Amino acid sequence: KMTNKRFIKFVLIGLFLGMAFVSGMNYWIDRYAIFNHNKIYFSEEPNQNFIKMEILLNSEIKNDSFLFGFSRVGKINPKLFQNGKYYNMTYSEGLPHEHLKNIKTLLKHNISIKNIIIALDDFSYQVEPTTHHSQPMRKLHYKSENTFIFNFYKHYLTLLPDPISILNKIKCMRQKDNCQNYDFFSTGMPIVPSSIENKIEKNVSEHIANQKFLTPTHYKGNRIEKTIGEIKNIKTICRNNNINLIILINPIHKVTYLDTNFNNFQLFKKQLSEIQNFYDFSGLNSITTNNYYWYETSHYRVKVGDKIYARIFNDKAIDVPKDFGVLVTKQNIDQHLANLRNQIKAYDLNQTQKLPN
Numbered sequence: 001k002m003t004n005k006r007f008i009k010f011v012l013i014g015l016f017l018g019m020a021f022v023s024g025m026n027y028w029i030d031r032y033a034i035f036n037h038n039k040i041y042f043s044e045e046p047n048q049n050f051i052k053m054e055i056l057l058n059s060e061i062k063n064d065s066f067l068f069g070f071s072r073v074g075k076i077n078p079k080l081f082q083n084g085k086y087y088n089m090t091y092s093e094g095l096p097h098e099h100l101k102n103i104k105t106l107l108k109h110n111i112s113i114k115n116i117i118i119a120l121d122d123f124s125y126q127v128e129p130t131t132h133h134s135q136p137m138r139k140l141h142y143k144s145e146n147t148f149i150f151n152f153y154k155h156y157l158t159l160l161p162d163p164i165s166i167l168n169k170i171k172c173m174r175q176k177d178n179c180q181n182y183d184f185f186s187t188g189m190p191i192v193p194s195s196i197e198n199k200i201e202k203n204v205s206e207h208i209a210n211q212k213f214l215t216p217t218h219y220k221g222n223r224i225e226k227t228i229g230e231i232k233n234i235k236t237i238c239r240n241n242n243i244n245l246i247i248l249i250n251p252i253h254k255v256t257y258l259d260t261n262f263n264n265f266q267l268f269k270k271q272l273s274e275i276q277n278f279y280d281f282s283g284l285n286s287i288t289t290n291n292y293y294w295y296e297t298s299h300y301r302v303k304v305g306d307k308i309y310a311r312i313f314n315d316k317a318i319d320v321p322k323d324f325g326v327l328v329t330k331q332n333i334d335q336h337l338a339n340l341r342n343q344i345k346a347y348d349l350n351q352t353q354k355l356p357n
Contacts (some may be wrong), residue, residue: 023157031165032136034156041179043172044165045137048091051184053102053141056087057109061185063087064112068099069119072250072298074190076119076305082313083244084115088188092138096120096230097129101144103237109143116238117246118231122260122282123219125227125268192302196295208291216259217298224264228271235275246312247278251304251324253297254289254347257282262344266337273333279312280328280336284343286321 027035033046037054055061065084067073071092078086089102099118106113132138136159139145142152171178181191200207231247238245249269252260265282272278287293293304310318311325328336 019158022159022161025161025166026157026159029161029165029169031159031162031169032156034153037184040183041172041176041181043168043179045092045180046182047137047139048182048190049089049094049098049102049138050141051182052087052089052091052188053105053144055184056106056111057141057143061087065115065117066103066106066113067117067119067188068094068102069117069250070094070121070124071190072121072300073119073305075192075300075302076308077189077302078187080306080309080313080315081115086115086117090188090190093123093127093132095127095129095132096124096227096234098132098140098144100230100234100237101140103234105141105144107237107241113241113243115244115246116234117248118234120247120249120272120278122252122256122265123221125224125264126219126221128221128223197301200292200301204292210291212296213253213255213291213294215297216256217253217296218256218259222261222264224268224271227268228275231272232275245276247272247276248308248312249278249280249282251281251285251288251293251300251308253294253300254284256297257284257288258344266340269328269337270333273328273330277327277329279308280326281308281311281324283326283340284347285323287324289347 029043030036031044031046033039033042033051037046037051056063063085065078065081065086066089067076067078067086068089071090071094073094074088074090076088078088089099096118103113103116132140136156139152139155142149145152168178181193183189183191235245237243269280282288287300287304287307293301295301306318307320307324309315310320326336
């Protein structure tokens with residue numbers, strides 16, 4: 001009996017020490033910056049959604065206007081906007097379902113909101129939000145999810161430590177060039193290293209011809225009805241709280257655009273027009289068909305974000321191609337959808353891409 005008791009005692013002590021080690025490693029690595037977000041440099045992409053909500057809810061910055069969207073809108077500089085003090089809420093695979101919860105949370109905590117911009121994508125109505133519950137990089141803030149704080153932090157403390165994350169942490173500690181940089185306490189934007197932009201500009205022809213532009217960013221799924229319902233709820237909240245709401249559809253690289261379910265995308269736009277006017281930057285236009293304006297087939301460059309702003313707010317100081325960005329209304333939606341269908345019929349995939357002036 002004594003032997004059994006000793007064995008159980010050793011097992012319990014071993015389990016305790018093992019859990020303590022795992023929790024300690026996760027706290028030190030802090031791969032998703034859950035425990036220490038008050039910094040600029042991160043060894044890997046953190047949970048941007050959590051960090052930004054934590055900063056706003058703790059009144060670490062004061063903003064009255066917010067730009068919500070997927071990581072693509074991380075390239076839109078909120079400092080350009082003149083009608084409010086904007087903050088870029090971009091986060092990985094940001095969905096309307098999550099924007100709705102975050103907006104409700106901000107208002108519940110007495111954060112005054114003047115303007116909201118919602119940027120939508122081809123996948124906004126395809127990805128199921130529940131898949132993010134088990135993804136540490138995409139979990140919502142516990143206040144937005146209305147979950148117990150202990151369970152939220154327990155999830156991150158009990159993750160199996162990843163050797164690659166340990167190496168990334170060490171590399172980042174040794175040299176800042178190995179880190180990812182985020183401007184969480186000003187614009188909310190991830191900072192694109194100048195080396196990436198310089199490499200593109202140094203040899204534009206080589207960048208345009210890169211084989212990575214042949215592979216689409218693929219999503220699948222159909223939750224159009226639910227997504228439209230979530231956008232309607234956002235619209236209602238904005239109306240009830242006197243918030244100016246702007247909706248846009250991001251530019252989508254031609255290879256990704258041609259890979260998506262076109263009929264579903266058309267249906268989504270049709271139903272969206274019943275809720276509110278929106279700006280459509282997708283389709284086959286001067287920006288979406290030119291690799292120069294893209295990092296790969298998902299994310300457009302910062303200069304494209306500037307053009308999106310300029311089209312919406314009619315800023316003549318920034319050059320915007322005439323075919324980039326259409327204001328879609330109930331009155332012109334059918335003609336707009338017909339134009340998009342005709343674009344595809346007329347487009348030559350192998351046409352030569354023009355170098356920018």
